[in-house]
Amino acid sequence: MRLALFQPAIPQNVGACIRLSACFGVDLHVIEPTGFRFDDRAMKRAALDYGPLSHLTRHSDWDAFQTHRGPGRLILFTTKGATPLDAFAFQPDDTLLFGSETSGAPDHVHAAADARVVIPIRPDARSLNLSVSAGMALWEGLRQTSLLTPR
Structure with a gap:
């Protein structure tokens, strides 16, 4: 299982997803351009010392990601x-x-997806934070597929 972020704008979210990648042992793909310089201090601070434990791949654009993302469905x-x-x-x-x-994701990304999933929230709320959503989704995916490793 892998995480992918399409043109993220907030460095702290990428940093938190680097921590998810490290803690759960999954690959993280960042599809550029991003809304920040990738060496941004805020992102490094959010990732703390988890960077060496994560499996991060940066893609210059959507086409590069599609070429190198690996097998399996795009959710x-x-x-x-x-x-x-x-x-x-x-x-x-x-x-x-x-x-x-x-x-969000543009129409061509929606069209490329094998499935589209929503995390239900209250109707009067707009959306969850990106890294919170990624953590919830990743945990559920790993739980269902028995890929979580017990301590």
């Missing part, structure tokens, strides 16, 4: 999703893709 998490998280059946080689915090 887009979106507020416009069709399947609620608790009703979705994950597979071990899924790539969990999250759109930009400011603009």
Whole structure:
């Protein structure tokens, strides 16, 4: 299972996803351009010392990501999703893709997804934080596929 971030805008979210990658032993793909310089201090501070433990790959654009993302389904998490998280059946080689915090995922990314998933929230709330959503989705995917390693 892999995490992918499409053109993230907030360095702290990428830093938190680097920590997810390190703690759960999954690959993290960042699809550029990002809304910050990748050496931004805020991102480094958010990732703390987890950077060496993570498996981060940066892609120059969507096409480069599509060429190198690996096997398996592309699962887009979106507020416009069709399947609620608790009703979705994950597979071990899924790539969990999250759109930009400011603009989500464009139509061509939606079209490329094998499935679209929504994390249900209250109707009067707009959306969850990107890294919170990624953590919830990744944990559920790993739980379903028995890829969580016990301590």
